[in-house]
Amino acid sequence: MLTDLPGSPPLRRWLTRALGAALAAAAYLLCLPWDLRNRPETPGAINETSPVTALGITALAVSMLSLAAYFGFRDRLGLALLLVAGPPATLMYASFDSHPAPDAAVWPLAWGFFVLVMGAGVLAVAGFARLFRDAEA
Template sequence: MRTLATVLAPVLSGAAYLLLIPWDLRNRPEHPGELIETTPVRTWAVIVFGLVLLALGLWLGRCGVPPWQAMPLAAGLPSALLLVSYLTHRAPDANPWPVAWVCFTVLMAGAALLAALAGRLLTR
């Protein structure tokens, strides 16, 4: 079961990221010629993605995967996809994305770590 979890967790987290988070994350006007921009990321998609990461971390913890290994298994592929998205879609003005990538990676890894710790405690 542990081997299955270590193989499936990155696949499932990467698939969830690709299904829920848009590839081009830059803000854009809702209508041509508008000055006010909006994000293409939807709140419900971020919540569902967070729940997927928490569920994967919990599952990895229950399968006996150490929490420090659950972090890259659950959050590694989405973090890499996010970085590729940021690097391939440059902002026309100031570029805050490298800092945002670090923050989002820490959030994803922290969620996976805490969920894996909780999963490990639930198996005792």
């Protein structure tokens, strides 16, 4: 279960990677709502509220960092970045891109910032996890 992925049989290696990417996508879909537009608190209210919660962001971060540690320990750093941060970044892009232009005028900047934060976190945790591999691996 914790053997080096590049040295394992191809079927098991690619199934493990596909499962990791699917888990990262599922974590994003479960923790963050698809429609990220702000809504009025009550009909006619001036104050708006976002469907994104601190608990959802925390759960997403914990699940992504756990996957990053796992794949950083077992696989290459570039693949850990692609498998863990790639699916959430793609889903976030699709979510932001589906909004009408006036509602999401600055979404490319927000998307870029969040992708950089996710990628840096994944690379940092995956690199730290690699320190615990055997020297001959």
